Amino acid sequence: MCGIIGLVAKTPVNQMLYDGLLILQHRGQDAAGIVTMDGPRLHMHKGSGLVRDVFRTRNMRSLQGTTGIGHVRYPTAGSASSLAEAQPFYVNSPFGIVLAHNGNLTNADQLKQEMYLQDLRHINTNSDSEVLLNVFAHELQKQTRGDRVDADAVFSAVAAVHKRIRGAYAVVSMIAGHGLVAFRDPNGIRPLVLGKAETPQGTEYMLASESVTLDSLGFQPVRDVAPGEAVYITQDGQFFNRQCAENTAHTPCIFEFVYFARSDSVIDGISVHASRLYMGEFLADKIRQTMPNLDIDVVIPIPDTSRASALQLANHLGLPYREGFMKNRYIGRTFIMPGQAVRKKSVRQKLSPIAVEFKGKNVLLVDDSIVRGTTSREIVQMVREAGALKVYFASAAPPVRFPNVYGIDMPTRNELLATGRDAAAIAREIGADAVVYQDLEALEAAVHRCNFDIKTFETSCFSGKYITGDIDEAYLAKIESERNDAAKADKERDLDFNIGVAEQNLI
Numbered sequence: 355m356c357g358i359i360g361l362v363a364k365t366p367v368n369q370m371l372y373d374g375l376l377i378l379q380h381r382g383q384d385a386a387g388i389v390t391m392d393g394p395r396l397h398m399h400k401g402s403g404l405v406r407d408v409f410r411t412r413n414m415r416s417l418q419g420t421t422g423i424g425h426v427r428y429p430t431a432g433s434a435s436s437l438a439e440a441q442p443f444y445v446n447s448p449f450g451i452v453l454a455h456n457g458n459l460t461n462a463d464q465l466k467q468e469m470y471l472q473d474l475r476h477i478n479t480n481s482d483s484e485v486l487l488n489v490f491a492h493e494l495q496k497q498t499r500g501d502r503v504d505a506d507a508v509f510s511a512v513a514a515v516h517k518r519i520r521g522a523y524a525v526v527s528m529i530a531g532h533g534l535v536a537f538r539d540p541n542g543i544r545p546l547v548l549g550k551a552e553t554p555q556g557t558e559y560m561l562a563s564e565s566v567t568l569d570s571l572g573f574q575p576v577r578d579v580a581p582g583e584a585v586y587i588t589q590d591g592q593f594f595n596r597q598c599a600e601n602t603a604h605t606p607c608i609f610e611f612v613y614f615a616r617s618d619s620v621i622d623g624i625s626v627h628a629s630r631l632y633m634g635e636f637l638a639d640k641i642r643q644t645m646p647n648l649d650i651d652v653v654i655p656i657p658d659t660s661r662a663s664a665l666q667l668a669n670h671l672g673l674p675y676r677e678g679f680m681k682n683r684y685i686g687r688t689f690i691m692p693g694q695a696v697r698k699k700s701v702r703q704k705l706s707p708i709a710v711e712f713k714g715k716n717v718l719l720v721d722d723s724i725v726r727g728t729t730s731r732e733i734v735q736m737v738r739e740a741g742a743l744k745v746y747f748a749s750a751a752p753p754v755r756f757p758n759v760y761g762i763d764m765p766t767r768n769e770l771l772a773t774g775r776d777a778a779a780i781a782r783e784i785g786a787d788a789v790v791y792q793d794l795e796a797l798e799a800a801v802h803r804c805n806f807d808i809k810t811f812e813t814s815c816f817s818g819k820y821i822t823g824d825i826d827e828a829y830l831a832k833i834e835s836e837r838n839d840a841a842k843a844d845k846e847r848d849l850d851f852n853i854g855v856a857e858q859n860l861i
């Protein structure tokens with residue numbers, strides 16, 4: 355998963371882009387980048403790490419201009435920490451184009467071949483986003499004559515891009531000397547919201563992965579970019595939009611609501627927070643119906659994402675809700691860490707139980723989801739060490755059983771705890787007395803209830819149904835073998851890490 359932002363303003367955009375990326379930091383901590391446009395010139399700075407580490411004052415000074423785009427990167431398996439894959443990407447022809455992408459193309463390999471053999475374009479990284487940029491550049495070149503670019507040419511190019519690429523994509527791009535282009539895949543899998551601000555100098559526009567970026571930077575939300583729609587805003591602020599895809603559906607990724615997005619965002623008219631409250635309510639119903647005899651003393655969330663669900667679940671069961679964990683906010687999300695050993699260690703560094711909340715009690719822990727089970731296993735053990743009697747574990751999402759191919763890093767099927775296991779076996783694996791999962795229909799109902807216009811969701815990691823229709827067993831086997839290779843590299847990194855720690859201990 356990644357975060358993207360685009361701005362066409364009346365005053366320099368560098369600070370606003372930086373602030374916007376900080377707000378989107380939860381969507382990716384691996385790398386960050388900004389490109390600004392100053393007349394015909396593009397200025398780029400990108401690097402590995404958190405936003406605050408990538409940009410120094412001197413970098414910020416060089417990012418001149420009133421139009422710009424930014425990206426925070428979340429690594430997909432296999433390519434963590436590759437600086438070459440930090441975004442935005444740049445291509446010099448035609449005009450000079452930069453592009454930042456959230457999502458994943460499912461036909462990137464085939465496109466890469468086409469690029470090389472037919473379009474005579476070189477792709478220099480393993481990133482599908484570089485492929486996407488080159489497809490767009492190629493199609494734009496076909497649509498333009500001389501150095502003129504107009505909205506028609508841009509929209510025809512996006513329409514051709516939709517025809518060639520498959521998968522999930524929310525994109526912001528700039529054409530040097532011309533303007534900013536943004537578009538969203540025909541299924542609306544990844545989010546993209548449009549906002550504007552009226553200033554004495556005129557109207558400013560922002561596009562971003564999440565609405566909280568608009569709110570925090572003083573922009574009014576206008577609407578979500580529609581699936582398949584493209585927006586083109588010239589440097590001087592003329593706004594154009596057009597539906598560029600022939601067949602569209604609206605199936606937002608349900609995992610945004612489960613885990614990824616910030617609770618204070620509204621995606622496709624759905625308050626992320628409200629959907630999490632319903633998830634808690636529906637999970638309470640399930641517990642009441644299927645496990646009426648659980649002797650729970652207290653409901654405790656595993657911070658942060660699950661708080662809303664846990665609170666509502668406790669309310670609906672008439673049970674006390676207590677905060678039982680302290681979180682060290684200076685440590686990154688554990689999932690982002692390379693390798694299992696590092697990940698395991700960092701769960702304990704990041705979360706610690708407040709013993710008095712657990713001692714002598716039967717607790718129901720609530721988390722948003724269980725993926726590999728590393729976090730839950732460690733937490734159950736910590737809670738037992740803190741003196742809990744019985745430990746029940748509730749997941750606000752259904753069992754994760756399938757890889758995600760639309761931009762969320764999900765491990766291979768054999769690494770997913772729920773593969774081939776029922777709730778009782780999962781409880782044994784994580785050391786809990788019982789585990790309860792949300793049903794998929796209930797999860798969909800929880801999100802749907804926040805906007806009745808959205809009727810279907812992208813739910814593949816729970817259901818195994820891939821809505822782009824191009825994912826077969828061979829595709830899954832291929833990405834899994836790539837991820838296994840990446841896992842091997844992770845293990846080697848773990849070894850280095852452990853040796854490093856051992857050496858430090860010797861000093």
Ligand code: AMP
Binds near residue numbers: 659687689723727730
């Ligand atoms: P685990 O079961 O140890 O793999 O970790 C699951 C926890 O990691 C969940 O409770 C979420 O808070 C978080 N999580 C779930 N999916 C992801 C993901 N794709 N990327 C990062 N964190 C995730």
